[in-house]
Amino acid sequence: MKEPSSLAARKATERILEISRLPVYRNRHTTLLTDLYQLTMMYGHFCAGRHQQRVVFDMFYRSNPCNNGFVIAAGLEQVVWYLQHVRFSEEDLEYLRSLHLFGDDFIEALRHFHFTGDLYAVPEGTIVFPNEPLLRFEGPIFEVQLIESAVLTFVNHQSLIATKAQRIVDAAKVNPVAPNAPVIEMGLRRAQNLDAAVFGSRAAYIGGCTSTSNVLAGQSFDIPVAGTQGHSWIQSFPSELEAFRAYARTFPDATVLLVDTYDVLNSGVPNAIIVGHELRKEGRSLKAIRIDSGDLAYLSKRARQMLDAAGLTDCGIVASSDLDEWTIRELALQGAQITSYGVGTSLITSNNCPALGGVYKLVAHEMNGKLEPCIKVSENPSKVTNPGKKKVLRLLKDGMAVADLIALDDEELNPEQPLTLFHPIHTYKRKTIVHYEIEELLQPIVIQGELVYTLPRLPEIRKRVEDGLCRFSSETLRHLNPHEYHVDLSQPLWDLKQRLLHELRG
Numbered sequence: 410m411k412e413p414s415s416l417a418a419r420k421a422t423e424r425i426l427e428i429s430r431l432p433v434y435r436n437r438h439t440t441l442l443t444d445l446y447q448l449t450m451m452y453g454h455f456c457a458g459r460h461q462q463r464v465v466f467d468m469f470y471r472s473n474p475c476n477n478g479f480v481i482a483a484g485l486e487q488v489v490w491y492l493q494h495v496r497f498s499e500e501d502l503e504y505l506r507s508l509h510l511f512g513d514d515f516i517e518a519l520r521h522f523h524f525t526g527d528l529y530a531v532p533e534g535t536i537v538f539p540n541e542p543l544l545r546f547e548g549p550i551f552e553v554q555l556i557e558s559a560v561l562t563f564v565n566h567q568s569l570i571a572t573k574a575q576r577i578v579d580a581a582k583v584n585p586v587a588p589n590a591p592v593i594e595m596g597l598r599r600a601q602n603l604d605a606a607v608f609g610s611r612a613a614y615i616g617g618c619t620s621t622s623n624v625l626a627g628q629s630f631d632i633p634v635a636g637t638q639g640h641s642w643i644q645s646f647p648s649e650l651e652a653f654r655a656y657a658r659t660f661p662d663a664t665v666l667l668v669d670t671y672d673v674l675n676s677g678v679p680n681a682i683i684v685g686h687e688l689r690k691e692g693r694s695l696k697a698i699r700i701d702s703g704d705l706a707y708l709s710k711r712a713r714q715m716l717d718a719a720g721l722t723d724c725g726i727v728a729s730s731d732l733d734e735w736t737i738r739e740l741a742l743q744g745a746q747i748t749s750y751g752v753g754t755s756l757i758t759s760n761n762c763p764a765l766g767g768v769y770k771l772v773a774h775e776m777n778g779k780l781e782p783c784i785k786v787s788e789n790p791s792k793v794t795n796p797g798k799k800k801v802l803r804l805l806k807d808g809m810a811v812a813d814l815i816a817l818d819d820e821e822l823n824p825e826q827p828l829t830l831f832h833p834i835h836t837y838k839r840k841t842i843v844h845y846e847i848e849e850l851l852q853p854i855v856i857q858g859e860l861v862y863t864l865p866r867l868p869e870i871r872k873r874v875e876d877g878l879c880r881f882s883s884e885t886l887r888h889l890n891p892h893e894y895h896v897d898l899s900q901p902l903w904d905l906k907q908r909l910l911h912e913l914r915g
């Protein structure tokens with residue numbers, strides 16, 4: 410890492426050094442986390458002597474996952490860590506040589522590889538929409554091409570899980586029994602292996618989960634850790650009551666008892682009540698019971714009655730068992746007496762929408778020493794890319810987001826002048842706004858290879874999500890058939906796109 414050139418860069422460097430020491434990043438080497446075609450394209454550019462050609466790539470996605478109305482952007486920290494560490498080791502070079510695909514001069518050039526370009530990105534926790542650039546890279550094609558695969562992996566995964574988590578956390582607010590019911594992320598054992606579990610926990614916390622059962626994620630990212638007990642604990646004692654008592658002795662101030670190992674209503678809850686009374690005699694209280702199978706609405710209602718009748722009115726009820734946003738909502742409709750949720754599989758795997766389709770597209774390249782916009786055409790109009798180096802402006806009125814405008818980077822907007830927005834495909838759909846505020850979404854993160862952005866900690870990212878959500882209408886935020894939020898193109902960008910399309914189509 411070179412010496413930081415400003416105070417901002419120094420602060421940013423200190424923070425990334427701290428992040429790099431975290432167990433999940435330490436001693437990690439991921440430079441070959443790329444698709445082979447990135448390297449073969451780089452070699453092709455190298456052989457043609459055009460590998461220093463300056464280019465701009467946008468990362469964006471085309472449709473919201475889970476039929477949601479938006480996405481929560483996440484994964485930038487991982488991207489920044491990667492950009493700061495992407496270097497070819499001797500072992501990498503040896504392996505690439507062994508493929509017999511590349512010349513020695515190319516392998517030598519890789520030895521000196523590091524990222525010298527620019528990255529502009531939306532901060533993690535920003536609410537984003539289809540087609541708007543979430544990250545914009547500019548630099549030599551040699552560098553910006555290599556990083557595509559890793560960048561997409563990080564941002565697609567974490568943004569997907571943060572979005573899924575927000576849906577689940579939002580559903581947990583519906584039940585008036587506990588309007589802010591906490592959701593514990595318990596997905597480790599069902600995650601698609603290590604990184605999906607650890608970075609998935611991080612993303613779930615960004616999306617609003619209150620804690621995780623994953624201790625490595627807790628240690629790595631300072632996420633509160635939480636947990637109850639497994640059925641094995643109960644089974645390993647001669648009786649359920651002995652198991653409960655032993656647990657309460659060990660954790661008298663945080664006793665949560667799993668009541669469904671044998672019979673929830675005839676054994677689990679009555680035994681939990683006995684232990685609750687014993688704790689009370691010591692001036693403590695039973696924190697909660699957990700129900701992990703059966704009809705969660707029926708069992709929680711009956712358990713509530715029994716606990717209340719025994720005077721344990723402050724004892725909570727945790728529910729788990731293949732929950733997702735729809736079952737949680739349904740349980741609320743059924744009047745389930747649940748005060749917190751443990752959610753694993755559906756959250757950590759985003760099982761009903763297992764991938765976010767973020768893409769990385771070339772939008773400008775250097776020709777005769779000048780950056781020229783370029784376009785990718787498709788038979789499907791929604792897949793035609795937006796050309797040129799661009800910015801994303803969120804237009805707000807009275808604090809509420811009205812539309813996002815994708816504009817050319819050098820455009821100036823005067824918010825005191827009326828602005829006509831129009832649908833980028835159905836252009837007759839128009840509206841004019843005046844006296845609006847502008848929020849520029851893409852922030853400078855890396856400039857000429859130097860980190861200039863101090864990566865925020867998770868509480869700040871969670872706050873960004875909360876504040877961001879308040880700026881959108883409930884119609885945009887709802888889970889079922891949400892309104893399509895307006896993401897429009899500025900007139901100059903739209904004109905440029907039409908010009909390029911006409912030129913290409915003769």
Ligand SMILES: Nc1ncnc2c1ncn2[C@@H]1O[C@H](COP(=O)(O)OP(=O)(O)OP(=O)(O)O)[C@@H](O)[C@H]1O
Pocket residue numbers: 701702703704705706707729730731732733736739740743
């Ligand atoms: N009242 C309810 N309304 C709708 N869905 C419910 C209700 N109670 C539980 N569920 C859901 O029904 C499913 C029940 O799953 P299933 O019958 O496979 O197992 P289980 O009762 O949890 O038992 P086990 O864990 O022993 O397999 C879960 O997805 C759970 O979230």
Ligand SMILES: O=P(O)(O)OC[C@H]1O[C@H](OP(=O)(O)OP(=O)(O)O)[C@H](O)[C@@H]1O
Pocket residue numbers: 595596598599638639640641701729730731732751752753754755
């Ligand atoms: O249902 P999910 O949303 O995926 O949440 C995680 C599940 O993992 C545990 O079950 P498991 O049977 O693996 O272990 P246990 O003995 O601790 O219940 C837990 O009890 C939950 O049911």
Ligand SMILES: O=C(O)c1cccnc1
Pocket residue numbers: 595596622635636637638639751753
């Ligand atoms: O702490 C728990 O209750 C827990 C943790 C992981 C998976 N299932 C449950």
